[in-house]
Amino acid sequence: MLSGYVVTVLITIGIYVILALSLNMITGYAGQISLGHAAFMGIGAYTSALLYTRAEFSFWPAFLVAGLVAGAVGAVLAIPCLRVREDFLAITTMGINFVVEATFLYVPFFGAGMGIGGINPPSLFGSEISKPGFLLLVIGVIAAVITVDRWLARSWIGLAWAAIREDEAAAGTMGIDVVRFKVLAFTLGSAGAGLAGSLYAHFLTFIMPVNFGFGQSIVILSMVVFGGIGTLRGPIVGAILLGALPEFSRPAMEYRTLLYGILLLLLMRYQPDGILGERSLLVRGWHALRQQAAPMKN
Amino acid sequence: MIWQQIANGIATGAVYALTTLGLTMVYGVLRVLHVAHAGVYALGAYVGLWAFRFTGNFWIGLVVAMAACALAGVLIERFLYAPLLHLPRIIPLIASIGLFIAMEEAFRIVAGPYALAYDAEVRFGSLALGPLRLTGPQTLILTVTLVLLGLLWLLLSRSKVGLAMRATAMDAEITSSFGVNTRAIIALNFLIGSAMAGAAGALIGVYDNQVWPTMGSVPAYKCLAIVVLGGLGNIPGSVLASFLIGLAETLLIGIVAIPFPRDALAFVAMILVLMFRPYGLLGRA
Numbered sequence: 096m097l098s099g100y101v102v103t104v105l106i107t108i109g110i111y112v113i114l115a116l117s118l119n120m121i122t123g124y125a126g127q128i129s130l131g132h133a134a135f136m137g138i139g140a141y142t143s144a145l146l147y148t149r150a151e152f153s154f155w156p157a158f159l160v161a162g163l164v165a166g167a168v169g170a171v172l173a174i175p176c177l178r179v180r181e182d183f184l185a186i187t188t189m190g191i192n193f194v195v196e197a198t199f200l201y202v203p204f205f206g207a208g209m210g211i212g213g214i215n216p217p218s219l220f221g222s223e224i225s226k227p228g229f230l231l232l233v234i235g236v237i238a239a240v241i242t243v244d245r246w247l248a249r250s251w252i253g254l255a256w257a258a259i260r261e262d263e264a265a266a267g268t269m270g271i272d273v274v275r276f277k278v279l280a281f282t283l284g285s286a287g288a289g290l291a292g293s294l295y296a297h298f299l300t301f302i303m304p305v306n307f308g309f310g311q312s313i314v315i316l317s318m319v320v321f322g323g324i325g326t327l328r329g330p331i332v333g334a335i336l337l338g339a340l341p342e343f344s345r346p347a348m349e350y351r352t353l354l355y356g357i358l359l360l361l362l363m364r365y366q367p368d369g370i371l372g373e374r375s376l377l378v379r380g381w382h383a384l385r386q387q388a389a390p391m392k393n
Numbered sequence: 394m395i396w397q398q399i400a401n402g403i404a405t406g407a408v409y410a411l412t413t414l415g416l417t418m419v420y421g422v423l424r425v426l427h428v429a430h431a432g433v434y435a436l437g438a439y440v441g442l443w444a445f446r447f448t449g450n451f452w453i454g455l456v457v458a459m460a461a462c463a464l465a466g467v468l469i470e471r472f473l474y475a476p477l478l479h480l481p482r483i484i485p486l487i488a489s490i491g492l493f494i495a496m497e498e499a500f501r502i503v504a505g506p507y508a509l510a511y512d513a514e515v516r517f518g519s520l521a522l523g524p525l526r527l528t529g530p531q532t533l534i535l536t537v538t539l540v541l542l543g544l545l546w547l548l549l550s551r552s553k554v555g556l557a558m559r560a561t562a563m564d565a566e567i568t569s570s571f572g573v574n575t576r577a578i579i580a581l582n583f584l585i586g587s588a589m590a591g592a593a594g595a596l597i598g599v600y601d602n603q604v605w606p607t608m609g610s611v612p613a614y615k616c617l618a619i620v621v622l623g624g625l626g627n628i629p630g631s632v633l634a635s636f637l638i639g640l641a642e643t644l645l646i647g648i649v650a651i652p653f654p655r656d657a658l659a660f661v662a663m664i665l666v667l668m669f670r671p672y673g674l675l676g677r678a
Contacts, residue, residue: 128483175664179671181482182426186621187667189614190660197657309614313490320487353498359491360473367477367484 109233115330117287125280126260131192137307139289154217165289173281210303323372406639411593415586431613432496437591466587624676
């Protein structure tokens with residue numbers, strides 16, 4: 096059996112996978128740079144924590160409401176974002192993250208600097224689920240997110256997002272309701288982050304504003320870009336590798352953050368498509384290998 | 394009391410202006426969100442402190458800091474941004490964030506995690522304008538800022554190089570077809586902008602009498618908000634926004650004592666302004 100430590104690390108990575116996949120919908124598919132994804136994770140976490148500790152909700156409804164609330168807030172906050180484009184959007188979403196974090200930190204209702212504690216893990220049939228059980232729950236949520244992701248990518252919604260991503264003006268001219276599809280991307284992506292936030296709150300059992308700061312947003316975005324933005328495999332692999340990195344770099348504790356910075360820098364410089372993006376070395380190499388192997392099959 | 398706060402606000406605004414100028418100039422020519430600019434600012438503080446300890450003269454420290462940062466800026470442009478310009482905007486942005494993280498860590502590892510004192514005694518007279526009294530260090534900051542801004546304005550508006558810089562910011566392709574070496578002009582933008590950030594770092598180091606590894610963290614993001622508020626790439630706009638935010642922060646926190654973090658204020662102002670003017674205060678579509 097897996098040790099408790101390994102299960103803990105796997106759950107953390109799994110939550111990051113959900114966050115990376117949900118950000119990928121906004122930034123990868125619809126092409127809208129968001130530097131504030133952790134804000135929506137925080138909104139989900141706080142919603143779930145408040146419902147659980149103050150309104151006596153059990154985990155399951157709190158989890159669903161967390162996703163709904165984060166999605167709704169994402170839809171509302173997408174409106175100021177729609178007025179601006181590209182770089183203005185990046186900084187506006189960054190600003191939203193700072194303002195949301197400040198709200199958690201300064202409003203007593205949200206526990207201010209102390210955060211919220213006493214959030215228990217979910218229960219099933221009257222007993223609290225174990226850590227491996229929680230891991231299964233996280234994997235189940237990942238599977239659901241992947242299913243939605245695949246369905247969206249293959250539907251007309253995915254096509255409309257791709258059109259907006261490649262050329263917004265042209266997409267608008269072709270009759271695509273750009274505003275509606277952008278809001279949809281922010282809503283779905285934020286809802287995913289909210290679900291992940293709820294899992295995070297019930298896994299850690301206490302939450303603090305700093306967990307949902309701008310630094311966390313950068314961590315999530317790095318995972319998406321590291322793996323390969325706009326693909327399904329990219330964010331998953333990025334979240335697994337960067338999520339596991341702290342565990343493997345324990346011997347180099349002192350230099351861990353330095354290495355992280357340099358890794359991002361070098362990857363963007365030499366593999367801007369991420370390690371598994373369409374134009375990355377690995378994927379091109381894989382295609383080349385398959386082409387070489389193809390004649391042998393015949 | 395209120396005049397004291399206004400004096401503090403002006404000094405803060407001056408430092409913001411020096412720091413954001415580089416950002417807005419870089420954005421003007423490359424359309425890159427140069428997060429690592431705040432790393433250059435912290436580098437200025439460290440180099441300034443080191444040169445001051447070595448020579449015992451604040452002014453030499455300031456000049457050395459500006460030179461070192463100018464060099465760092467040119468290297469960043471040459472080796473990091475230049476190869477990434479044809480890629481989606483998010484790529485240079487992430488690279489810049491990576492560089493900024495690495496720079497902060499390098500400062501911590503080289504100089505230690507604690508704050509270092511920057512006790513340069515600069516003899517600079519205090520200034521009284523009616524009821525407004527600026528202390529010696531505040532006068533120093535404001536004077537250096539105004540001198541540097543004045544020089545930049547002269548360069549941009551009165552020289553051929555300045556004309557080429559403005560033309561490159563408008564349309565690099567057309568400008569280069571007129572025979573201007575736009576690569577050199579872009580490097581010059583980095584050189585000047587980074588030197589200004591270096592000056593800002595050294596000045597704030599003396600003003601607060603401390604230099605520490607993550608001193609660039611707050612400016613890294615707040616300055617982006619100020620630059621956007623002023624209208625990305627718009628130099629007068631970013632100077633105006635710097636002083637507005639500097640004053641608003643000190644007055645709102647110092648006098649009204651609103652229970653809100655000082656550093657989130659710039660973002661609130663930015664989001665509110667963008668609702669009505671999506672291209673910032675002085676920006677154009």
